[in-house]
Amino acid sequence: MAEYPSLTSAVEPLALGESIVAGAWLGDTPAFALADGNIFLGDAEEGRRVPAHPDAAILVAARDGRRLVTGGDDGRVVAIDANGALETVADENGKWIDALALHEGAIAWSAGRNARARSAKGEVKSIDLPSTCRGLAFFPKGYRLAAAHYNGATLWFPNAGKPEVLSWSGSHLDTTISPDGRFLVTSMQENTLHGWRIADAKHMRMAGYPGKTRSFSWSFDGKWLATSGADACILWPFSGKDGPMGQSPRECGVRTNVPVTRVAFHPGALVVAIGYEDGMALLARVTDGSEILVRRPAQEAKNARISTLAWDAKGARLLFGSESGDAGLLTLPKG
DSSP: OOTSOOOGGGGGEEEOOSOOOOOOOOTEEEEEEESSEEEEOOOTTTOOOEETTTTEEEEEEOOOOOOEEETTTTTTTEEEEEEOOEEEEOTTTTTTOOOEEEEETTTEEETTTTTEEEEETTEEEEEEEEEOOOEEEEOSSSSOEEEEEEEEEEEETTTOOOOOOEEEEEEEEEEOOOSOOOEEEETTSSSOOOEETTTTTEEEEEEOOOOOOEEEEOOSSSHHHHHHHHSSSSEEESSSTTTTTTOOEEEEEETTTEEEEEEOOSSSSSSSEEETTTSSSEEEETOOOEEEEEEEEOOOOTOOEEEEEEOTTTTSEEEETOOOOOOOOEOOOOO
């Protein structure tokens, strides 16, 4: 690793002992959702475990800066805040929670073919989808939800109107919407991405991945979409009216035969955090491709893949976690 400038000395390591499903910053407090149903809050010195899903596994999670919301194989949707206060948002009577999304106090979740949305006022609406939904995303403005499923995606205003279906053959997985609300992108079982321009449902196909894309992140200015699924972080340009169509993607953090598993753009700079299959993590600057090491590859490669990356709101701290249970908190040097 001598070829990389390093920030490893600025990382506080954490050994959580359980596979990490997701991480988040709740204000200044780091939080990790663990596969065994617990939420770990805090750092190595003052951390504590809160049983969000006793005797159950956490499957999915979503965050909004104030809450970490988790869905389990017990059918429950649970929210936790920085103080460790728990709220049971929903109970689907043992049906696995497949997807979650948060936006401005609203929460959406799916269990099988059914998706539900709870408004900030607490009103719950539901919709039946064509098949199981594994990807949900709220639009950045208005109370509107996108749900990915087999053969496309459904756009839904929970409070009004008939749902709109965007069709494309195949199994659609994760879902993301551009910060300006103009584009919807889904990952697919077929190792490709598919997108639509919302205004006219024009298709966008982004192919060439050797593996499945399971991690998305938009740059703060909305001009780049970072993705996992290759042996580099693939950056798609979205500055034009046609999104990435007719333009080539950019690569950063290239490592031969080591897949990228997680990506997370800095909230205020064109810097992306990249996590890999072997447990390594680094920061890459989009403008010139420069790279800084955050975590060295794990000595034991089994289950070492980085499973979560999250910046705090100020972009001063980054957390990471792996399927092996190892995690860390990076504090960027000032100046």
